[in-house]
Amino acid sequence: MLAVVPLDGSSDTAHTAAGSIRIQLEHLRASGHRAGTVVFMDPVGAQDSGARAVYRHDPDPMFQTAFALVGTTMFGRAVASIFMGLHPPRVPTRMFGTFEEALAWIRETTIR
Numbered sequence: 001m002l003a004v005v006p007l008d009g010s011s012d013t014a015h016t017a018a019g020s021i022r023i024q025l026e027h028l029r030a031s032g033h034r035a036g037t038v039v040f041m042d043p044v045g046a047q048d049s050g051a052r053a054v055y056r057h058d059p060d061p062m063f064q065t066a067f068a069l070v071g072t073t074m075f076g077r078a079v080a081s082i083f084m085g086l087h088p089p090r091v092p093t094r095m096f097g098t099f100e101e102a103l104a105w106i107r108e109t110t111i112r
Helices: 014-031 049-057 074-086 099-111
Strands: 002-004 010-012 035-040 044-047 064-070 093-096
Touching: 002 014, 010 014, 014 049, 014 064, 035 099, 064 099, 093 099
Parallel strands: 002 035, 010 044, 035 064, 064 093
Antiparallel strands: none
């Protein structure tokens, strides 16, 4: 499992999203492992449509098995809901209220 923990109040753009996906894939490809990613949404202050397009198209399902979005604040859950609702990504993605729920789903999804 990988975890993405944005800086508090960060803005997620096409540039930052591409960097995040690139770092994840470089790590996974170098290790030869597949993994799910838990993304903590609450620190995100803003996310633009360019970031959502990157997350929709750029993940590699051969290495990135799923994205579990964890949000406990109203804003964090709203950002995640917008992302998933407008244009669902090609990698399974779900929203969770706790890390424990997200981790259980990642384990289940990755084992399949």
